[in-house]
Amino acid sequence: MHEWALAESVIKTILGVAEKEGIDRIVEVKIKIGEMQQLEHEVFKTALTQLKPVELEDTEFKIEVDKTRLKCKVCSHEWFFKKEIFGEEVLEAIHFLPEVSHAYFKCPACGSPDFEIVSGRGIWIVSIRGLRKND
């Protein structure tokens, strides 16, 4: 369950930002998760809940999914990731490491493996809302 490893990185980053910005109470954190990561949201939320220290006790985590858009570098064709057409082993490999999609995906228009993952990979902290000590 590498959802835990990623949740740990989110908590650490939030605490780092809070310290740097002098935020005393973090109210809300918006997180964007790439569709390609295929993270188990419930596992990820459980990990966030269990890993968060007292400083984040009242923090609300809002999670949104970033849809996967791929663009061919050769013919500029754009397409979306369709999970259904891949077997379980390929999906699991992509779950751990979305870049290995370059081993399994080809542009549906020209057949090239030279494509860009425009969106839908990774995990991002979109915003952190909180109150400063003097607010």
Next chain:
Amino acid sequence: MIDPRISVIQDRIKNIEKIVAVSSGKGGVGKSLIASTLSLILARKGYGVGLFDLDFTSPSTHLILGVKELEPVEDKGIIPPTVHGLKYMTITYYSTEEAMPLRGNDFSNALIELLSITRWGHLDFLIVDMPPGIGDATLDIIRFMNGVEFLIVTTSSILAFETVRKLVRMLKDLGVSIAGVVENMKTGTSIIKQEVSKMGVRFLGEIPYDPKIEEKIGNAYELLETNFANSIEKILVSSRLAESIQG
């Protein structure tokens, strides 16, 4: 937007005593064979050793070690499986033997993902088998792995060595540690030793060309019995890499 993965990379590697990047200017000089054999020798001496194949587009250490049907264990991240006494990480767990072309940004993203989710635990050594050149992998390893030390491989060819010059110059400019330079596949006389000394870098030794080494690929135990492995053992001593590490 902030990529949170970067924040945990130092935590993931904080219990590693020494990180050694086996690097070169050009490909085909024997980095993977040296990185694999060096790892096996250190493990045989009783050190805790990890081997990380960073040559994502052309990985080969799994072939050298004869690794088949292995995969990492998932436990709040991923735990590299142990092979011949090494904690071993390769992208081939996920890419299998498929061709996987990666542009720079994809390479960096894959590296950040693996560094942020791989739980190495305590290691005396993490040996990193680098792709050739001074591109994304070299820049990213310097960026993310504080304290990394470079062990540079060349052949006797001036073509290979001239690219080593550039690598050494860049590492020196960036203040990155260089363990020294190894001359691999040595036949006859060469100028490498003198040229390395002129650069103010330690020459760690030479490995004579061994036409039989190819037969040992895929068999880690036989690989350790070769003259090639004996030469690397001597290089390990001259590199002083293990001097401060209590195995």
